[in-house]
Amino acid sequence: MKKRRRKQKFDKQMQKKLLGVFAFVLLVLVILNLRIAYINIKSGDKYAKQVLSQKEYDSRSIPYRRGEIRDRNGNVLARSEKVYTVILDCKAVNEKEAYLEPTVKALAASFGLDETELRSLITAEATRNSQYQILKKKVTQEEKDAYETSISTSGEDLTEKEIAERQNVQGIWFEENYVREYPMKSLASTVVGFSNDLSDGIVGLESYYTDVLNGVNGREFGYLNEDSELQRTVIEPENGYSLVSTLDVNIQQIVEKYIKQLDEELSDGPNQELNGHGAKNIAVIVMNPKTGEIYAMATNHSYDLSDPYDVSSWYEEKDLETLTDEEKAEVYNDLWSNFCVSYAFEPGSTFKPITVSSAIETGSIDPDDTFYCDGYEFITDTRINCDNVNGHGMETVREAIQNSCNDALMQIGYQLGVEKFCKYQRLFNFGSRTGIDLPNENIGSLYSTENMHEVELATNTFGQGFTCTMIQEAAAFCAVVNGGYYYQPHMVKQILNDQGGVVKTNDPILLRQPISASTSKVLQEALEMGVLYGTGRKAWVPGYRVGGKTGTAEKINPENGQRWQGRYIVSFIGAAPINDPEVMIYSVVDEPNVDDQTQGGYPHVMSRKILMEILPYLNIPVTEEYTDEELADHGITREEAEAGRITETETPETDEDGNVIQSADSQVADNPNISNPPAEKTEEEQQEGVPDNAGITREDLGEE
Known part of the structure; x- marks a missing residue:
């Protein structure tokens, strides 16, 4: 008889044991997951970098390239070059x-690093387990390629020992980035500006267009699929857009050459605070009066864009060491600011063409009217002198401009009246931003119809008692001489994508026509008389019809608000050929470093020298005869007058793109008893009711 097998019971004791084992396993899994989560949060990036370097399971950022800034002919003013950072994984080594x-x-061998320091870094207790040690920054592509070639085990006749040695090079990898370069160093520095290591534009076009120049980083992801095969997903970066500026490098170089020449010529003057400079500020704008395009804009405060914190040209090192951080910041801002758009001053007599054109346009005077200058005018109980205290006698309207007669201008202003004068100041865009695409544009300060009285009107007619910027005066003068059309000045012609396609074209923007063509014609004639026979004779350019106006304005002492004895801003503004203007030039010298700042005609002569070079370069032919006596009277040799000149029958040499190939009087101040300008507006008040000046974004662009 078979024995029956006894059934084993799954009793409660066994259930408890099984539950205990299950709970223990579950607890271990929970602890393990928590530990993994902790490691991922605390050290995930560190381990990821190790994996990237050794296993190529990437998840890395791919930096975008910031767009270029070029001149109108394609010359690069700012660009971004790819560089690498050498990273060492000590733990891997x-x-x-x-x-x-x-x-x-x-x-x-590859990067010039010290062997002793490297060994110490790799073996030191503090760093031996580090997986991310930066060894060298800004390594070029050529240096990286040379390193990779030096450790390659293929393509060479290598011994087994050499191959083994190269295979033992471990733990070295690279992070890519871009650095901003400025191939032309200080050229057009106050316009181009610079950006920091984070691709934030600080000043100039780099700041105004920073969002347009910037792009979006890409991403590369590496992972193992279900078959343990390495897969990659790459999201390419979106590179920044490039700017084609209105600047012409050749014209910019000519302008900067003569600014530097004047700065050096007057450097030994009596004002030691200028640290060997010829003036507090020397600035020039050259623009196309028919489009508002800026060909050149420069000051004597240029700086190396690759080293913007070097202020040694204006400050001694020992002086900088005594400054607080706040004071140093002010020093840097002074150097980086653009005098042409950010500094407001009284323009002086360069404003007279605006007054006269406004009076003719409104019918307040006739172009053939005459005015008698006896050397002064009594306005209420205030005597305001003309620059010629003996009087100019009877003058036509054109002669009043030619002679820069304050007396005649005050009479013209009286007939124009406060209401119309203020209206036309606004029509010519004084008191408002021009809208130029540069940051920190100042709007100046004007009287209104409510606070302008007889004395203020009288002094405002000849450019004192209110303030404006160079770009405001330049744009208004262009409207006076180009047929009456006010164009918005601008610095950028086109915006391109990284393939060279046009994203946006900035066509000339005609804002208004404050005066008629017939009024403009009268002013053209008057301004040409001023250069041929009047205060602007030193700006005469042989062979060309040049018209222009001089200006001299006594400054105000900021400490007491009174006129500053002996401190002047002298200037010249002109156009050529004046009968059909192709070029406008505005030159300003702020406190020339000489004993008598009203003498010398420094901006007039500088303007003439600049025009003598850029007019032939722009293919503008000679139309006027001139004699040796005229040349001698202006201190010009015939060789200088004819250098690079073309006549209307000559064809200039051009490159394949059609670009022309370039071969390499004292004035009395407008300073009678005059009222001061209104108080400067606060930053908030300057923002009120005027276009935004903070720059544009990609959203502002419309794809073409």
């Missing part, structure tokens, strides 16, 4: 003793 020496020698 320490995995085998055989890795140490080959890795150290490879780094030393």
Whole structure:
């Protein structure tokens, strides 16, 4: 008889044991997951970098390239070049003793690093397990390629020992980035500006268009699929857009050459505070009066865009050491600011053409009217002198401009009246931003119809008692001489994508026509008389019809608000050919470093020298005869007058793109008893009711 097998019961004791084992396993899994989560949060990036360097399971950012800034002919003013940062994974090197020496020698040979310091870094207790040590920044593509070639095991007749040594180079990898370069160093520095290492524009076009120049970083992801195969997903970066500016490098170089020449010529003057400079500010704008395009804009405060914190040309090192951080910031801002758009001053007699054109346009005077100058006018109980205290006698309207007669201008202003005068100041865009695409544009300060009285009207007619910027005066003068059309000045012609396609074209913007063509014609004639026979004779350019106006304005002492004895801003503004203007030039010298700042005609002569070079360069032919006596009277040799000149029958030499190939009087101040300008507006008040000046974004662009 078979024995029956006894059934084993799954009793409660066994259930408890099984539950205990299950709970223990579950607890271990929870602890393990928590530990993994902790490691991922605390050290995930560190381990990821190790994986990237050794296993190529990437998840890395791919930086975009910031767009270029070019001149109108394609010359590069700012660009971004790819560079690399050398990273060392010390832990990877320490995995085998055989890795140490080959890795150290490879780094030393390729990147010029010190072998002793490398060994110390790799083996030191504090860093031996580090997986992210930065060894060198801004390594070029050529240096990186040379390193990779030096450790390659293919394509060469290598011994087994050499191959083994190269294979033992471990733990070295690269992060890519871009650095901003400025190939032309200080050229057009106050216009181009610069950006920091984070691709934030600080000043100039780099600041105004920073969002347009910037792009979006890409991303590369690496992972293992279900079959343990390495897969990659790459999201390419969106590179920034490039700017084609209105600047012409050749014209900019000519302008900066003569600014530097004047700065050096007057550097030994009596004002030692200028630290060897010829004036507090020397500035020039050259623009196309028919489009508002700026060909050149420069000051004597240029600086190396690759080293913008070098202020040694204006400040001694010992002086800088005594400054607080706040004072140093002010020093840098002074150097980086653009005098042409950010500094408001009284324009002086360069404003007279605006007054006269406004009076003719409104019918307040007739172009053939005459005015008698006896050397002064009594306005209420205030005597305001003309620059010629003996009087100019009877003058026509044109002669009043030619002679820069304050007396006649005050009479014209009286007939124009406060209401119309203020209206036309606004029509010519004084008291408002021009809208130029540069940051920190100042709007100046004007009287209104409510606070302008007889004395203020009288002095405002000849450009004192209110303030404006160079770009405001330049744009208004262009409207006076170009047929009456006010164009918005601008610095950028086109915006391109990274393939060279046009994203946006900035066509000339005609804002208004404050005066008629017939009024403009009268002013053209008057301004030409001023250069041929009047105060602007030193700006005469042989062979060309040039018209222009001089200006001299006594400054105000900011400490007491009174007129500053002996401190002047002298200027010249002109156009050529005046009967059909192609070029406008505005030159300003702020406190020339000489004993008598009203004498010398410095801006007039500088303007003439600049025009003598840029007019032939722009293919503008000679139309006027001139004699040796006229040349001698202006201190010009015939060789200088004819250098690079073309006549209407000559064809200039051009490149394949059609671009012309370039071969390499004292004035009395407008300073009678005059009222001061209104108080400067606060930043908030300057923003009120005027276009935004903070720059544009990509959203502002419309794809073409």
